[in-house]
Amino acid sequence: MPYYIRTMDEVQYGIVTQMYGYIAILLVILTYGFETSFFRFAKSKNFSSVFTTAITSITSTSVLFLLFVVFFNDSLASYFSQGFSPQLILMMSLIVAVDAISSIIFAKIRYEGKSVRFGLLKLINVSVLIGLNIYFLYWIPLQQGTNFIESLIGLPILDHQAYYVLLANFVASFVILIIILRDVYNSFEGFDFKLLLRMFKYSFPILIVGITGMVNIQVDKILIPKIIGGDEGFRQLAIYGANFKIGVLMAMFTQSFRLAFEPFFFKDHSETRNEAIYSAILKYFVLFGLLIFLGVSFFMDIINLVLTDEYIKGNVVIPIVLISQLLSGIYFTLSVWYKVTDKTIFGAYTGIVGSVITIGLNLVLIPVMGYLGAAIAGLICFFVMVLLSIYWGNKHSSIRYDWGRILKYSALVSIIYVVGNFIVPFLNSYIVTTNSLGFSILNFTMRVFLIMVFLVIVYFKEFKKKVI
Secondary structure: OHHHHHHOOHHHHHHHHHHHHHHHHHHHHHHOOHHHHHHHHHOOOOHHHHHHHHHHHHHHHHHHHHHHHHHOHHHHHHHHOOOOOHHHHHHHHHHHHHHHHHHHHHHHHHHOOOHHHHHHHHHHHHHHHHHHHHHHHHHHHHOOOOOHHHHHHOOOHHHOHHHHHHHHHHHHHHHHHHHHHHHHHHOOOOOOHHHHHHHHHHHHHHHHHHHHHHHHHHHHHHHHHHHHOHHHHHHHHHHHHHHHHHHOHHHHHHHHHHHHHHHHHHHHHHHOOOOHHHHHHHHHHHHHHHHHHHHHHHOHHHHHHHOOHHHHHHHHHHHHHHHHHHHHHHHHHHOHHHHHOOOOHHHHHHHHHHHHHHHHHHHHHHHHHOHHHHHHHHHHHHHHHHHHHHHHHHHHOOOOOOHHHHHHHHHHHHHHHHHHHHHHHHHHOOOOOEOOOOOEHHHHHHHHHHHHHHHHHHHHHHHHHHHO
C-alpha cells in the first residue's frame, strides 16, 4: 500500500481496491465452503479420497468459471463500465480461478500441520508479488520508449496501472500453484461422488456464511465508487482503502489465527471434546486483539509515515476498522459450535442478517458521511453478528465463554484509549516536547506507559498464578 499510493494515480489505486473487493467475494463463491468441509470429512473418511474429491470439484468449477468469463468478457466489461476493461476482468478471473484451486491444496498443508512449508510458500508468493510490482510500476516507467512488456500486452503501464498490479498478482499465484502441484500428485486417489454430495450438503450453509461474511467486509469497496460516482468515487475509495489497510493490521492477526484454529478445533473436538479450551482461546484472542488495537491507535503518528498527505485525512476510520476486525475474529471463534455440531444453517442465518445490515447502512450512510459511513456500517454489522452468535450458541451449544472477564478487559482498554488519545494530548498542549520527526515525546512516553499498565494487569490476572 505505501508503494502503491506513491507510484499510482489515485483513481487507479481506487480501481485496484474495488477489484480486490470483487476478487474476495468471487473467491469465496468458487471455493464454496470446501476448505471447512475438507477439514470436517478428512478426520472421519479416507483422507486421500476426501482431498481428491474436493480438488477435482473446485478445479472443475474454476475452469467453468474461466470459460464463462472468456465467453462473456465484453458483456461483463460493458456491465461494469467505469474503470473496468475486458483485460482487467479477465485478469481478475484468472487470479480467482488459480487461488481457488490453490486454496484446497493449502487446506491440505494446514491440516497436515506443515506450518513451516505453508509459511515459506506464502513468503515466496509475497516476494514474487513485490518484485513484479516494483518492475511494472517503477522500473519500466523509468525506461525510455516502448518496452517489451507493453508491446506484448498492448497496454501502456502509466494508463493501466491497475491491470499490471493484477498481472503481478496472477503471476505470483500461478508460480505457487506450480510449486504445490506435487501435493496433489502425492495424495491423489479415487473420486467419490457420494462423498461429494455429502460435502456439498455440509458446505452449502458455509458458502452462505462465506459470501455474506465477505460481503460484510468488501461491499463498501464496491459501493463507494458507485454511490459517489465518477473519478471522485475512486479517489474516496483510494483514501478509504489505504487507511483500511492500516486497520487490517488487526486482520493479519485474526487471519493467522483463523488458519491455525479451524483445523485445530476439528481435530481437538473429535479427539478430546474439551470444551473449556474454547473459552480460554477466545479470551486470549481478545487480549491480543485489544493489545493490537492500543498499539495501532496510540502510535498513528509513526504509522502515518507510510501514508502521504492526501491519504492521512482518512485516519478517522482506523479505530473503527480495528474494532470491526476484532469483532469479526470473535465471531469466527464463536462459530466453532455450529461447525462441529453440523448446525451450519445458523451461521448462514447470522451472515444473511449481517449482510442486510451492511448493505442497508452503506446505502444510507455513504451518501451522507462518505467512507466514514462505510466504516461505521461494518462495525455495526459485526457487533450484531457477534450478539446473534452468542444468543444462538447459548441455546444450541454447551460451550460457555467467560464474557464477564472479556468485558472487563474491553472496558479497561476503552479507558486507556480515552486517556491516551484525549487526556494525554490535552496535557501535552501545555508542554510541547517533540523530536526531530515531529512526534510528541510526552505523548509517546505516556502511551507506552499505558500499554505497559494493561500488560501488567493482564499478567497478574491471567499468568502469575500459573507461573507460580
